[in-house]
Amino acid sequence: MRVIALSEVTGDMVDLVGGKAARLGEMARSGERVPDGFCVTTAAHELGVVPAAEVAQAYERLGGGPVAVRSSATAEDLPDASFAGQQDTFLDVTGIADLLGAIEGCWRSLHDARAVAYRDAHGIDHTSARMAVVVQRMVDPAAAGVLFTANPLTGCRTEMMVEAAAGSGAAVVDGSAAVERYVLDGSPPAGDGLLDSARLAELRDAGRRLQDRFGGPQDVEWAYDRQGVLWLLQSRPVTTLFPLPPETGRPTPRIYLEFGHVQGMRQPATPMGMSSLKSLVAAMLASFGLTVEITDIGGRLYGDLTDLARNPSTRKRLVKLMAVDFGPRAQAVMEHVLADPRFAPVPHARPDRTATGPALRTAVRAATGVVRALARPEAARARLFREVERLRAGSVAPAGLATAADRLRYVRDEDPSAGPDDIVWPIVAGMLAATLPASLLRGVADPDEINTVLGGMPHNVTIEMDLALWRLSRQVGEHRHLLLSTAPQDLAAAYARGALPDFGLAAFLDRYGHRAAAEVDLGVPRWDEDPAPVFAMLANYLRVTDPEQAPDRRFARAAATAEATCADLVVRARRRRPVRGRIAGFLLRRARMLAGLREAGKFAGLYRLRAMRRQLLLVGAELAERGLLGQPGDIMFLTLDEAHAAVHHGADHRSAVAARRTTHRRELRRTVVPVALLSDGTDVEAVLAPAPAPDGALRGVGAAAGRATGPARVVLDPATAHIEPGDVLVAPTTDPGWTPLFLTAAALVTETGAVMAHGPTVAREYGIPAVICVPDATRRIRTGQLVTVDAVAGTVTVHPAPVPERAPARGRGAVVAAGGEGGGPPVAGDAARP
Structure with missing residues (x-):
């Protein structure tokens, strides 16, 4: 069938008439007023010749005159790909000759550059796309x-x-x-x-x-x-x-805060990873005495803060909690929500006495642990690292896990050692010591000075990892050319085959192979599974040739500057405000002893995540052999309950996995993730008045002291990063898997974050300026544009084109670039590949 009247088209004829015509047919059949017309089907397109006689007859039946000729591709008007404006439309077409030409024009537009790019961005197979054409009376x-x-x-x-x-x-x-x-x-x-x-x-x-x-x-x-x-x-x-929050049956509106960015994660979590993430975030909030319902929205982790916002007691703590742990954007959102009459406090008829006892015990433990760590920071550090080592040793799966049932039982069992006080309270003490001086020294010191004091911080396991990777890059010797000239994926494949000489990588992976970007997701491969990101980072380090820009020297300079600034600040503060100055000085010195521990808790917890992932992949392999999964990695797209049903009852989840992989790939392409959502889908940040920025600069929040100028490098995926000295790293977010990129960075710009989050913390360690919470930075800044990052003003200035000659950052090294550069939507890979 090459030509069909629109009145005969039904919604299930997409393969024949394309998405637009199928919907128009459905609309007409349901009684909507749709202009009459016909469709030249995909059958005609496959023949390659416009059926002129049939088109002429259909045109005559319409009565001739002006018509609209519009593309209706099979991959058009889909739930996750509209193709709006990607293929051609011709209006006011009159006469059969012009009509035939317009139909051919629609056919040609199927392969226009913009349509090809759109299909590439949405992962649509070009060979599957076919074109029908709708002709309607104007x-x-x-x-x-x-x-x-x-x-x-x-x-x-x-x-x-x-x-x-x-x-x-x-x-x-x-x-x-x-x-x-x-x-x-x-x-x-x-x-x-x-x-x-x-x-x-x-x-x-x-x-x-x-x-x-x-x-x-x-x-x-x-x-x-x-x-x-x-x-x-x-x-x-x-x-x-963005997807709607799930129905809860509870009073609306409700407010949901996105928690993934706290862990440097903007990409969606796999279903298996989501379960462990919920437990992780719930435990973190419990340490602050907060009980929050965690939910999955679009594969991201959101917490329902409605009850806390409406509670007369807890709402007073929310804004401060946002400032410390969730960042300025979340703080602004929460201030707006608390001012909304719909979230006015609701007095409780009686206090919840069942929660009073545990909350009080937690408060006592917290106070004891924090005071103990502040009083004797060296002893607190020693206890913490002993506990980290104990967790590492205890993360090894027990011998005798021979069957999928055994392995799944191990994964489902709770870790009895989770959240030990010897790890939690020294970290909390360090965070408090780092954040409290800002208010104590208001009017005496500016935020830039305090951020300088927090630079070059010792005892940070992530910094130690980055510097270990730098030292490894100095050991490659004769293999330098190989590492610079070979794609990271090819190097990883050769390493897996045992075809690469060992220049120390095995020892590095033995210590840090449980890490990765987005590492809190069980579905993400660790570096010891896929070391391609490590090879990419090594290549970046090998491009650094100036000894003064060596990361270890830069770290040492940042530490020396921090110590000198701290000493000067303490003297000044004690002179102007004796009591506050003494307290602030004590806290700043303790911050330098304890704040670097911030990464240790997560670092230790990742050992068990790696062990769980290894066992789950073995379960997945057994299920794939039984024909219940397509491949071992598919298990990351099941929940633990579904995996249990497959192991014990033979449940076949292959169709569910396929659907979830499609959804996951679609969500990987999403470039904007709301910081906070209302239950009606409102992105709360979208209704806030934007903060003014001087001279058209992009406004953010200064989080690591300094000012630097250099060419921007927009990075969407650190796994294939290519770094050139002098660039400014512009990223949606960062977590410890990104931080090796900072070693040669001139400055850092991110779209999310908190002052005490991973990215700014590591930026301070190396003494590079950082401006965080710059909305849409990865789309508003293009790779190659000259930008100035001013952490004092909290701005990023994009200088007019053409891009001037590369300008060195003031006293800085270089920056890091990555695959997926430039503005526009990223085309992300499958984070849960087996």
């Missing part, structure tokens, strides 16, 4: 535009947005002129321009019908003709919305 519009059945700017599902322009509405679609915008929030609509109240109500009702019919928010093109009749021209899914 509407002569008095007004036209677009209706979004969810607010595309904020994500709110209880609001619709209408954009309208006079005439054909082309200005709305191509952005060529100003348009009228209306937000419909459920109250009686008020229109006073192109659209009056009655028309807005009619559009809202149509939007509700289409959303119900197609099962999700819709992007609807519409037109009112000269007689005031509404025509619906197209309806496609809104593919950019």
